[in-house]
Amino acid sequence: xxxxxxxxxxxxxxxxxxxxxxxxxxxxxxxxxxxxxxxxxxxxxxxxxxxxxxxxxxxxxxxxxxxxxxxxxxxxxxxxxxxxxxxxxxxxxxxxxxxxxxxxxxxxxxxxxxxxxxxxxxxxxxxxxxxxxxxxxxxxxxxxxxxxxxxxxxxxxxxxxxxxxxxxxxxxxxxxxxxxxxxxxxxxxxxxxxxxxxxxxxxxxxxxxxxxxxxxxxxxxxxxxxxxxxxxxxxxxxxxxxxxxxxxxxxxxxxxxxxxxxxxxxxxxxxxxxxxxxx
Ligand code: C2E
Ligand code: MG
Ligand code: MG
Ligand code: MG
Numbered sequence: 511x512x513x514x515x516x517x518x519x520x521x522x523x524x525x526x527x528x529x530x531x532x533x534x535x536x537x538x539x540x541x542x543x544x545x546x547x548x549x550x551x552x553x554x555x556x557x558x559x560x561x562x563x564x565x566x567x568x569x570x571x572x573x574x575x576x577x578x579x580x581x582x583x584x585x586x587x588x589x590x591x592x593x594x595x596x597x598x599x600x601x602x603x604x605x606x607x608x609x610x611x612x613x614x615x616x617x618x619x620x621x622x623x624x625x626x627x628x629x630x631x632x633x634x635x636x637x638x639x640x641x642x643x644x645x646x647x648x649x650x651x652x653x654x655x656x657x658x659x660x661x662x663x664x665x666x667x668x669x670x671x672x673x674x675x676x677x678x679x680x681x682x683x684x685x686x687x688x689x690x691x692x693x694x695x696x697x698x699x700x701x702x703x704x705x706x707x708x709x710x711x712x713x714x715x716x717x718x719x720x721x722x723x724x725x726x727x728x729x730x731x732x733x734x735x736x737x738x739x740x741x742x743x744x745x746x747x748x749x750x751x752x753x754x755x756x757x758x759x760x761x762x763x764x765x766x767x768x769x770x771x772x773x774x775x776x777x778x779x780x781x782x783x784x785x786x787x788x789x
Contacts, residue, residue, distance in 0.1 A: 537590050540577065545603050549576050552607055553773035556783055557625065557744060560757040560765045566783050567764060568625025568657070571608035572773045573600065588631070597631045601640075604628060606647055609658065611776060613651035615784055623657040627689060635662050636670035641680040648684065655685030659710055662689075664696030667706060675706065682707035689744070693732070700735050711736050715747020715767070718756075726756065733760050 544550055554569040575582040591597040605628055612626040634640055648655055660681060667674060667690075678688055689710035690703065694717045717729055729745075736743050745757055748767030757765050771782070 534590060537587060538594050538596075541575075541587060541591060541594070541596050544575055545599060550574070550600065550603055550607075551576055551581075551775070552604065552611065553775060554611070554779045555766055555773040556771045556779070557627065557764050557766050558770045559763050560745075560748070560754055560770075561761060561763055564770065566624070568627065569612075569779065570627040570629075570661070570766065570773075571604060571611075572629070573604050592631055592633060595633065598634050598637060598639075601630050601634045602643055605630075605640075605643060609647040609651050609653055612657070613653060616657075623654055625657045625659065627659045627661055629661045629691065630666075632662065632666035632669045632674075635666045635677055636673040638673070638677055638680070640677060641684070644681060644686060645684055648686075656687060659687035659689040661691040661712065663691050664693075664698050667698070667703075678706055687742075692746075694728075700732075700739060704739065708741060710742045710744060712744040712746050715749075718745065718747050718749070718753050721752060721756070729756070730760060733762065 551574045552571045553574050554571055556569055557567050559565040559567055573584055573588075575587055588597065591600055608626050608628050612624060616623045630640065644658075644660070647653070648658070682688060687709040688707055689712060690708055691712050692714040693711045694714040711732070713729060713732060717725055717732075733743055742764065743762050744764040744766060745753070745762050746766050748754055748757065748765045748769045750769060753767065754765075754769055756762075774782070
């Protein structure tokens, strides 16, 4: 845009750049205190079995940052957190908090236990300290390891491939499930993914939006390949009756989306999805 308007206009953009720089710096400084000030919160989105009376199987923990009266979403701070390496502390907090919440929701020894899915960033997944942290949290809450899944994207598998592979192997040995998030947005093929000890593929919601015959066929083939590779499928972004019907038709047994519930606070989740006798 600067070019189009001619060289003389360039200085016009400088105050804007400066503004951007300052707002980033401000976010960075505020973020440093977010954990200590108890400003981070988790919202939870139910993961449902769409083929079985919408039974709640578990939840995905999604981080929120509450500053005064506004709730900031991950897209407003995770990139900065990643660049400044603060993401590691945030993710560690998320793991502790989510596993302790899961333990409260499973306190009446519900079988099977409600599952908990936790997102970790690419840089965290390349850092071997995550393994000890997950192990310690599982131990603290006496959590069944297979009731926890760690979610990450294809980008995390490509970045720092060697150290990430070692971390995934160690996490897999702990017994937690490894889940590839946003599948269908990256470039990897399913065969390339066989190099990693994955147990779950989450089909990205972009594959479901504006559903047409071609997309339906694509989803169908992902589902059948996943079954050959013994990967569980979670469908993300279920928003409509049509999406729900497709899950039923393809026998997808785990689904998540606004159709069932938006991510919600602990309190809302408890009033809608947890048996009071379980809390
Ligand atoms: P994700 O892991 O793929 O999470 C799903 C995102 O889609 C969530 O956005 C959720 O609110 C949204 N979503 C769920 N169902 C629907 C639907 O039916 N329609 C639409 N349009 N959206 C839906 P959110 O909470 O803003 O999180 C965005 C991303 O931020 C997550 O994508 C994840 O990659 C990342 N993230 C969230 N929490 C954490 C965390 O604790 N640590 C790390 N490292 N990343 C996180
Ligand atoms: Mg996720
Ligand atoms: Mg996703
Ligand atoms: Mg995502």
